[in-house]
């Protein structure tokens with residue numbers, strides 16, 4: 029039998045209490061409660077056995093077949109060819125048989141946990157169907173009134189017709205709920221169910237229907253007032269059961285609450301139990317709670333009470349171990365937290381390493397998707413992130429241009445220019461940013477920051493505002509292209525000017541992010557590299573997975589060189605391509621420490637203390653990512669080259685003049701190609717792709733200056 033491996037061998041879920049027997053919505057309308065909740069930890073065990081341990085307040089059956097999770101796990105395993113066993117640790121905080129959906133929480137938790145552990149992709153409806161099997165253990169038949177809200181959250185209407193479960197989920201309502209649970213030995217599910225008549229009078233049924241429809245009207249309108257009216261109506265079908273509850277409505281303390289409260293009765297579990305609802309603004313609610321307690325005490329009924337809210341959340345995954353994507357050190361392999369910046373052992377750079385062995389990778393899937401040109405390749409970028417965390421502007425999907433005049437300029441035919449300036453904020457940075465911001469959202473970041481010469485900050489500001497979180501940009505004073513700074517300002521970023529150059533700004537932001545808990549989004553953030561890889565994946569897809577001979581990229585902080593190397597390596601390992609193209613990384617002469625290291629074959633990189641070039645996007649003297657970039661150049665049998673500002677601006681004029689246009693840094697690619705063609709390294713007949721990284725409008729001063737022939741050092 030084929031074996032399915034767990035994507036995550038250990039998963040922790042939080043399962044909410046639910047109420048499904050409230051007032052007139054008896055057995056069809058359920059709601060998730062904000063408290064209490066159970067925690068369940070699922071761990072894969074080699075053999076096909078289920079062991080259950082409990083660390084909570086209340087006991088649970090320790091035999092799988094007597095516990096509601098048993099049938100759920102067995103059916104899912106049978107349907108999906110899972111032959112593992114499990115160790116399950118439950119922290120049981122929802123009192124069993126109390127009418128608070130204790131058994132449903134366990135069953136729902138099992139369905140959600142297995143779905144996530146094995147990446148089964150089950151729909152909510154399928155999860156509800158599986159979880160409802162567990163209720164058979166508790167109640168003698170599968171039913172979904174508690175498991176539906178346990179999985180969906182909020183208020184849920186569910187019905188079962190001949191084995192099919194249908195449900196509709198409604199928004200939550202802001203109410204304070206007083207949950208009054210009976211002490212021990214007061215009735216039982218069986219006794220309470222006997223109070224329900226066999227036959228129902230038509231008039232009673234109609235009155236109940238009206239009350240139920242009012243309940244859903246309340247949910248649709250998010251109206252606490254209507255909700256209170258609905259649950260306060262007499263439930264004529266369970267009236268006998270309701271009559272066993274002390275008459276709350278006769279209490280003076282409750283009468284004083286007027287129209288601001290209502291109550292309903294559970295008619296199951298060791299009931300009778302009560303949920304009373306009141307407006308959060310009600311100032312007398314504590315008085316009401318005490319009054320209710322007194323009333324029950326006078327009747328000799330011991331009760332526990334607690335306040336809760338209707339929760340919008342169903343079972344939540346709160347922990348995941350044995351990751352598919354791990355942040356780890358490129359030097360020593362030490363695994364780090366997802367939001368780490370440097371290795372805690374050796375200060376090495378971090379990268380995201382994916383374990384692709386359980387992930388479906390196929391070319392057809394990639395090309396069949398619409399929308400973002402980054403998330404099209406989700407499996408290669410961030411396989412496990414949930415869609416709700418993804419912050420995207422449908423970035424990528426950039427065009428590839430050719431032009432005879434550019435071929436003539438560079439001295440070789442058939443040059444392809446992939447224009448990353450066509451991304452939403454005008455540069456390739458959007459590709460890395462959508463991934464890094466999405467990961468920051470997943471990790472719960474409250475503020476994001478970067479040091480930037482322009483394009484990064486423009487991109488970060490846009491995506492942060494899209495995600496509704498604040499952003500701060502650290503910029504080197506006076507060393508930034510105006511067009512780019514204006515973007516950040518416009519998108520709403522806070523700007524902090526730092527004395528010195530880009531590298532000082534970078535140092536500053538790293539220091540601050542450590543101290544102030546900012547999420548750093550420079551390319552040292554390994555998730556950025558994951559997004560930038562899609563330039564290569566998209567290019568390869570556009571070329572029908574037939575790689576070119578050369579891929580040429582401007583080289584400043586070396587993020588793209590690093591990302592391209594990683595992408596090509598992964599594409600090769602996964603069998604997406606046969607041949608690996610050579611990378612040509614082109615630096616500007618005045619900011620070329622990587623080039624100097626490359627030709628001198630030095631061991632480390634000697635930073636350029638005063639980097640100078642007209643190509644602001646690559647004016648970087650101390651590129652942090654150089655070890656990754658070096659690895660990329662070596663893996664691809666690549667070359668590092670440098671070009672002068674004159675060569676950059678001449679090449680830019682050729683690209684602009686062809687009607688394509690780009691920012692100065694991008695033109696370093698064509699300048700580099702021209703140089704290597706002249707040197708006889710790039711030969712006629714070889715397929716060359718240049719990556720244009722930024723839009724023409726990014727650096728207007730350079731363009732205008734060039735054409736007015738007013739720029740320093742450039743004729």
Ligand SMILES: [Zn+2]
Pocket residue numbers: 357358359360361362371372373374375376
């Ligand atoms: Zn390390």
